[in-house]
Amino acid sequence: MGRRTIFTGTFVHTPTSNDLQILENAAVFVDENGKIVHIDENATSNTARLRHDLADWSGAELIYSHENEFFFPGFVDTHIHASQYPNAGIFGKSTLLDWLTTYTFPMEAALADKTRARDVYGRCIARTLANGTTTAAYYATRNVETTNLLADLCLKAGQRAFVGRMCMDQNSPKWYVDETPEASIAAAEESIAHCLKVDPERRLICPIITPRFAPTCSAKLLKGLGDLAERGKLPVQTHVCENEAEVKWVQELFPESTSYTGVYNTAGLLTERTILAHAIHLKKEEIQLIKEKNVKISHCPVSNLALTSGCAKVKALMQEGIKVGLGTDMSGGYSPSILESVRQATLVSNVVALTDGPGAKLSMAEALYLGTQGGAEVVGLGHKIGSFEVGKEWDAVLVTLGKVPEIPVEPEPEPVPEPMDTDESSESKETENGVLAEIEVNSIDEKKPAANGVNGSKDATVTNGVKATNGINGAKGPNASNGTKTATGTTDTGAEEEDAKPKIDDGIIDSAVDIFGWENWEEKVAKWVYNGDDRNTTAVWIAGREVYRQGGILVTWPIDATA
Ligand SMILES: [Zn+2]
Numbered sequence: 001m002g003r004r005t006i007f008t009g010t011f012v013h014t015p016t017s018n019d020l021q022i023l024e025n026a027a028v029f030v031d032e033n034g035k036i037v038h039i040d041e042n043a044t045s046n047t048a049r050l051r052h053d054l055a056d057w058s059g060a061e062l063i064y065s066h067e068n069e070f071f072f073p074g075f076v077d078t079h080i081h082a083s084q085y086p087n088a089g090i091f092g093k094s095t096l097l098d099w100l101t102t103y104t105f106p107m108e109a110a111l112a113d114k115t116r117a118r119d120v121y122g123r124c125i126a127r128t129l130a131n132g133t134t135t136a137a138y139y140a141t142r143n144v145e146t147t148n149l150l151a152d153l154c155l156k157a158g159q160r161a162f163v164g165r166m167c168m169d170q171n172s173p174k175w176y177v178d179e180t181p182e183a184s185i186a187a188a189e190e191s192i193a194h195c196l197k198v199d200p201e202r203r204l205i206c207p208i209i210t211p212r213f214a215p216t217c218s219a220k221l222l223k224g225l226g227d228l229a230e231r232g233k234l235p236v237q238t239h240v241c242e243n244e245a246e247v248k249w250v251q252e253l254f255p256e257s258t259s260y261t262g263v264y265n266t267a268g269l270l271t272e273r274t275i276l277a278h279a280i281h282l283k284k285e286e287i288q289l290i291k292e293k294n295v296k297i298s299h300c301p302v303s304n305l306a307l308t309s310g311c312a313k314v315k316a317l318m319q320e321g322i323k324v325g326l327g328t329d330m331s332g333g334y335s336p337s338i339l340e341s342v343r344q345a346t347l348v349s350n351v352v353a354l355t356d357g358p359g360a361k362l363s364m365a366e367a368l369y370l371g372t373q374g375g376a377e378v379v380g381l382g383h384k385i386g387s388f389e390v391g392k393e394w395d396a397v398l399v400t401l402g403k404v405p406e407i408p409v410e411p412e413p414e415p416v417p418e419p420m421d422t423d424e425s426s427e428s429k430e431t432e433n434g435v436l437a438e439i440e441v442n443s444i445d446e447k448k449p450a451a452n453g454v455n456g457s458k459d460a461t462v463t464n465g466v467k468a469t470n471g472i473n474g475a476k477g478p479n480a481s482n483g484t485k486t487a488t489g490t491t492d493t494g495a496e497e498e499d500a501k502p503k504i505d506d507g508i509i510d511s512a513v514d515i516f517g518w519e520n521w522e523e524k525v526a527k528w529v530y531n532g533d534d535r536n537t538t539a540v541w542i543a544g545r546e547v548y549r550q551g552g553i554l555v556t557w558p559i560d561a562t563a
Pocket of ligand 1: 079081239277329332
């Protein structure tokens with residue numbers, strides 16, 4: 001079991017669509033099981049932060065966000081092909097059907113090699129975690145052994161994952177196809193059994209039935225997988241109406257069906273646990289069917305633009321009451337980042353608005369919702385993750401934005417040669433901008449929390465922010481936080497005011513998001529949405545466990561994945 005942790009500072013989330021909530025000076029109490037047990041939305045002082053049942057929370061770790069940092073719910077990628085990670089960015093001018101044969105089938109077939117699969121899957125998990133993806137609905141390959149390896153690796157890394165063995169028994173290369181529907185179903189069952197064995201309570205890993213898409217699946221296979229989903233009450237993921245040529249092909253292959261979506265319905269594959277990716281070229285009757293069956297949609301804007309598939313009318317689907325989340329669809333999509341999908345979702349909706357009117361536009365808040373709470377609902381975990389609420393699990397990202405250094409008002413005096421004497425006073429160090437000042441700041445901050453009354457919780461362990469603790473970026477350490485506290489009038493010691501003097505390099509990280517200091521929180525979030533990347537991900541937690549910190553993954557989930 002982990003330890004109790006109090007996260008404090010700024011929290012940003014979208015508990016409902018188009019509702020960007022920013023909680024400044026809040027505190028979220030996470031118990032040893034990774035559950036949020038209390039949220040103090042007005043923790044304006046350290047005393048207030050610990051107001052909640054002090055005795056019980058002594059010994060808890062305290063992690064706080066600094067000025068220009070915020071906690072955000074982990075992203076949910078509702079559609080990603082882990083096996084295609086090496087091809088991210090490689091798509092040329094292809095469209096879906098030639099992209100599959102040129103790039104995708106050969107890459108997936110090559111992952112029958114366990115060493116190669118370990119490398120590809122390991123890197124995919126590391127990269128998605130670095131981008132803040134705490135939950136992923138993964139497509140693997142036909143190969144059972146390495147699909148199972150993907151489940152093991154997700155478990156080991158602590159990433160929440162739906163792991164699907166790819167089922168396909170027709171219209172595929174001879175060297176990459178299931179021989180019969182029965183063989184395909186048996187292989188799917190084998191992989192399902194493995195997932196349920198390594199994580200019987202489905203705490204992190206859940207098997208997902210994965211017919212590739214209707215053209216590569218016989219009616220018999222689709223029906224068999226539908227039965228399997230019904231028997232095990234298991235989730236299903238597949239593709240629908242991605243590309244016009246594909247839709248036409250499905251009509252030819254399944255002439256008895258009136259629509260592409262109808263093919264899946266006939267097979268019993270449409271339930272509330274089904275995720276259909278793309279849904280660009282849907283007929284009206286298909287939208288009604290999706291709505292009736294409470295099927296979920298994975299919107300993959302990056303892929304849809306990259307493969308010239310089209311622009312899904314997401315806002316219209318949402319207005320129908322259909323639940324939508326975002327998918328990277330890597331490597332149809334070139335990026336493993338849901339943040340990239342968030343920004344592209346808004347841009348795709350702007351393109352739709354050119355023909356359908358401004359009502360088709362997704363706001364930034366709506367797109368962030370699709371990437372978190374919306375995605376959580378798509379994968380059936382809306383009650384467990386996706387926003388910060390009591391009773392949910394702590395799946396979160398600490399986002400750090402880069403602060404632009406203040407420009408000195410007065411011109412710099414003539415440069416003075418570096419003093420040779422290293423025994424200078426701490427006061428003179430503070431006036432400098434360099435490394436020495438940083439060291440001084442950190443050493444002061446080690447002592448500071450005692451003066452803040454945090455030690456009122458007896459033996460509460462105070463962590464001076466994740467980065468400072470880790471020593472990765474002491475420069476932007478607790479001092480920035482002090483500045484915030486002073487500004488909000490919560491400082492209760494004179495010593496803190498002394499510490500609060502701005503340092504030129506406070507909050508600077510190497511990132512594309514430059515914060516000048518005059519932005520409000522909504523503007524800061526917007527700058528992150530449109531310019532941010534994995535450099536802004538400082539740390540990631542899943543079910544309360546820290547699973548990523550910039551610079552390397554910490555494996556913290558104590559389950560033997562080698563079994
Ligand atoms: Zn896909």
